[in-house]
Amino acid sequence: MLKNYLLIAWRIALQRKLFTVINLLCISLTLLVLLVLTALLENTFAPTGVEGKSPRMLQIVTMVSLNEEKGNFRHGPLGYKVITDYIKPLPSAELVAAVSMPESASVYQQGRITDLLLRRADAAYWQILDFEVLDGRVPTAEDVAAGRFVLVLNQSTATQLFGKQSAVGQQLNVGGQQFTVIGVVADVLQLNSFADMWAPVSTYPSSDYQHQLWGNFSALILARSAADFPALRQELATAVAGFKFDDPLKWQEAKIWADSKLEFFARMLLQNQTEPESGAASLLLLISLLMLLFMLLPALNLVNLNTGRMMERSTEIGVRKAFGASRQQLIGQFLVENLLLCCVGGLLGLAMAAGTLELIEQSGVIPYLQVEINLTVFALGMVISMVFGLLSGIIPAWRIAKLDPVHALKGARR
Amino acid sequence: MIKLSAISKNYQTDKVQTRALDNINLQVQAGEFVSIMGPSGCGKSTLLNIIGLLDRPASGQIEINGQLLGKYSDSQVAKLRNQTFGFIFQSFHLINELRVIDNVELPLLYRKMPAAERRAKAKAALEKVGLTARMEHFPNQLSGGQQQRVAIARAMVGEPQILLADEPTGNLDSQMGAEVMSQLLALNQAGTTIVMVTHNEQEAKHSNRIVRVFDGQLVQ
Numbered sequence: 001m002l003k004n005y006l007l008i009a010w011r012i013a014l015q016r017k018l019f020t021v022i023n024l025l026c027i028s029l030t031l032l033v034l035l036v037l038t039a040l041l042e043n044t045f046a047p048t049g050v051e052g053k054s055p056r057m058l059q060i061v062t063m064v065s066l067n068e069e070k071g072n073f074r075h076g077p078l079g080y081k082v083i084t085d086y087i088k089p090l091p092s093a094e095l096v097a098a099v100s101m102p103e104s105a106s107v108y109q110q111g112r113i114t115d116l117l118l119r120r121a122d123a124a125y126w127q128i129l130d131f132e133v134l135d136g137r138v139p140t141a142e143d144v145a146a147g148r149f150v151l152v153l154n155q156s157t158a159t160q161l162f163g164k165q166s167a168v169g170q171q172l173n174v175g176g177q178q179f180t181v182i183g184v185v186a187d188v189l190q191l192n193s194f195a196d197m198w199a200p201v202s203t204y205p206s207s208d209y210q211h212q213l214w215g216n217f218s219a220l221i222l223a224r225s226a227a228d229f230p231a232l233r234q235e236l237a238t239a240v241a242g243f244k245f246d247d248p249l250k251w252q253e254a255k256i257w258a259d260s261k262l263e264f265f266a267r268m269l270l271q272n273q274t275e276p277e278s279g280a281a282s283l284l285l286l287i288s289l290l291m292l293l294f295m296l297l298p299a300l301n302l303v304n305l306n307t308g309r310m311m312e313r314s315t316e317i318g319v320r321k322a323f324g325a326s327r328q329q330l331i332g333q334f335l336v337e338n339l340l341l342c343c344v345g346g347l348l349g350l351a352m353a354a355g356t357l358e359l360i361e362q363s364g365v366i367p368y369l370q371v372e373i374n375l376t377v378f379a380l381g382m383v384i385s386m387v388f389g390l391l392s393g394i395i396p397a398w399r400i401a402k403l404d405p406v407h408a409l410k411g412a413r414r
Numbered sequence: 415m416i417k418l419s420a421i422s423k424n425y426q427t428d429k430v431q432t433r434a435l436d437n438i439n440l441q442v443q444a445g446e447f448v449s450i451m452g453p454s455g456c457g458k459s460t461l462l463n464i465i466g467l468l469d470r471p472a473s474g475q476i477e478i479n480g481q482l483l484g485k486y487s488d489s490q491v492a493k494l495r496n497q498t499f500g501f502i503f504q505s506f507h508l509i510n511e512l513r514v515i516d517n518v519e520l521p522l523l524y525r526k527m528p529a530a531e532r533r534a535k536a537k538a539a540l541e542k543v544g545l546t547a548r549m550e551h552f553p554n555q556l557s558g559g560q561q562q563r564v565a566i567a568r569a570m571v572g573e574p575q576i577l578l579a580d581e582p583t584g585n586l587d588s589q590m591g592a593e594v595m596s597q598l599l600a601l602n603q604a605g606t607t608i609v610m611v612t613h614n615e616q617e618a619k620h621s622n623r624i625v626r627v628f629d630g631q632l633v634q
Binding site: 001003004007008011012015315316318319320321322323324325326327328329404405406409 | 463466468469470488489492493495496497499501503507508509511512516519520521523524525529568572
C-alpha cells in the first residue's frame with residue numbers, strides 16, 4: 001500500500017511541475033530561515049566547543065545596585081572585588097573565573113596600528129573554557145600571579161599580524177604595554193570567550209581594579225554538576241545579602257544573579273534585572289510561538305494549494321472509495337504524499353541552509369562565526385518538515401476524504 | 415442478495431428539490447443478471463449508486479446478503495464495498511498516473527494481502543480480459559475498449575459477489591461493446607450477480623430481467 005502511495009505521489013509530483021516547484025519552494029525557503037536561525041541559536045546556547053562545559057556553568061555579567069528610598073539605581077558589569085570577595089568563596093563552586101569584557105586596544109606593530117579586542121582574565125578562565133590551542137600555550141596561574149606580560153591571540157589575529165610566521169615568541173605592543181605572544185587559539189564567537197587577544201588580569205596598568213565594586217568584569221562559575229545550581233544560587237544570595245558598599249548612604253542593596261547562557265540572554269532581552277526569575281521560560285515560549293507562527297503562514301498557503309490539488313483528483317478519490325478505501329485510508333494516503341513532498345522540501349531546505357550558513361561565515365558579517373548543519377539541526381529540520389507536512393496536509397486530506405464517492409466520481413468539489 | 419425497500423432520493427439544486435427516486439422496491443437474487451433501463455435523467459444511475467453504497471438514500475432500507483444497512487460506519491461501508499461489489503463505469507475511471515497492473519490491483523490494496531499475491535491476482539484478472547501484454551502501460555496508452563477491459567479486470571480482481579455496471583458500453587463502438595458484453599456474460603455464467611444500467615435494448619436482452627425506471631419510479 002505504501003509503495004502504491006509513494007508511486008502515485010512521485011508521478012503526480014512529476015506531472016504537476018509548477019505546483020511541485022511552488023510547494024517545494026514554500027517549504028524549503030521557510031525551512032531555510034528556520035534552520036539558519038536554529039543553527040545560530042544553537043551556536044549561541046548549545047554546549048559545544050570552547051564553552052562545552054556550559055551545562056554546569058553559570059555566569060554573572062552584571063549587577064544592580066539600589067537605594068529605593070533615594071531612587072538610586074545602577075546596573076553594569078561587575079568590579080573585580082565583587083568576584084574575589086563574594087563569588088570566588090562560594091562553597092559549591094568548583095572554579096570561579098574573572099574575565100574582563102572585550103575592550104578595544106590599539107596594537108602597534110611594524111608601523112601599523114590595529115584596533116583589536118582584548119580580554120584580561122585570571123588563570124581559572126583558561127581552565128573553565130576549552131580553548132583549542134593551535135600553537136604554544138595559554139597563561140598559567142604562575143603567569144597571572146607574577147603579572148607576566150604574556151598574550152594569547154586567536155588564529156585570525158595571529159595571521160593578520162604575523163602572516164605565515166609563527167606568532168609564538170613574537171613581541172607585541174598593546175596599548176603601550178609590551179607583551180610576548182605565548183599561544184594561538186582557534187577563533188571563537190561564544191559569549192564568554194569572544195575576543196581577538198587575551199592577557200592575564202594582572203597586566204592592568206594599575207592595581208586599582210582589585211578594589212573596585214563596579215568595573216568591567218564578568219564571573220564564570222563552574223559547578224561540579226548542574227544539580228549544584230540551586231545551592232550555588234542560595235549561597236550567592238546569602239553572600240550578596242551581606243554586601244558592603246563603599247558608600248552605604250548612597251547604596252543599600254545589591255542584586256546579583258547567576259544565570260545560564262539562556263537565562264542571561266532572557267534577562268537582558270526582557271530587562272528582568274531586579275528579579276531572581278530571568279524569564280527564560282517566557283523567552284523560549286515566545287521563540288517557539290514565533291517559529292510556529294512563521295511556519296503557520298506558509299502552511300496555510302499550502303493548505304489552499306493542497307486542497308485545490310487534491311480536489312482535482314476527486315475522481316481518483318471516488319474510484320478508491322468505490323473499491324473500498326475508507327476515510328482514514330485516504331487521509332493516510334494524502335498525508336503520505338504530503339509528507340513525502342515536505343521531506344524532499346526539507347532536504348532541499350537543509351542543503352540551502354548549509355549553503356547560506358557557509359556564505360554568512362565567509363562573508364565575515366559575524367566575525368569568527370563557525371556554524372554548520374549538525375545532526376541536531378538536521379533532525380530538527382526533518383521534524384519541522386514533518387510538522388509542516390502534517391499542518392498543510394491534514395485539513396485538505398480530511399476535506400477530500402469526506403466527499404461522498406458518487407460526488408467525487410462526478411468531479412464535485414463539495 | 416440485494417433488497418431495496420421504499421427507497422427514495424432527493425437532489426437539492428439551488429432552491430429546487432428534485433425527486434430522483436420515489437419509493438423504489440427491488441430485489442435481486444444471487445446469480446441474476448438484471449438490466450436497469452429508462453430515459454436519461456430518470457434515476458437509473460442513482461439507483462445503481464444506492465445499490466453499490468456509493469450514495470445514501472433519503473429514506474428506505476437496503477439489505478445486502480440479509481444484512482440491513484442502517485447505521486454502518488464509514489469503515490464498515492468501505493469494507494462491504496470492497497468485499498461485495500465490483501464497479502464498472504461508463505467513462506472507465508482508471509487512474510492515469512498508475513500503470514494498468516497497478517490499476518487492477520487497486521481493490522486488493524484495501525485488503526490485508528501480501529504484495530506478491532496481489533500482483534498474481536491482478537495478472538490473472540488481466541489475463542482473463544486478454545490484456546497481459548499491456549499491464550506495464552498507462553491507461554492513456556490504451557484504446558477505449560482496452561480501458562474498459564482493464565476496468566472489468568479491476569472490478570473482478572477481488573472476486574466480488576455483485577458487479578455493478580453503469581452503461582459499460584456507452585463510450586465504446588459496437589464491436590468493442592460486444593466484446594465487453596461477452597465478458598460480462600461470461601462472468602455472470604461463472605456465478606457473479608450483475609446489475610447493469612444501459613440504454614441499449616439489444617444488450618439488455620442478454621440479461622435475465624429488465625427493470626425499467628421512469629421519473630424515479632419502477633414501472634412494469
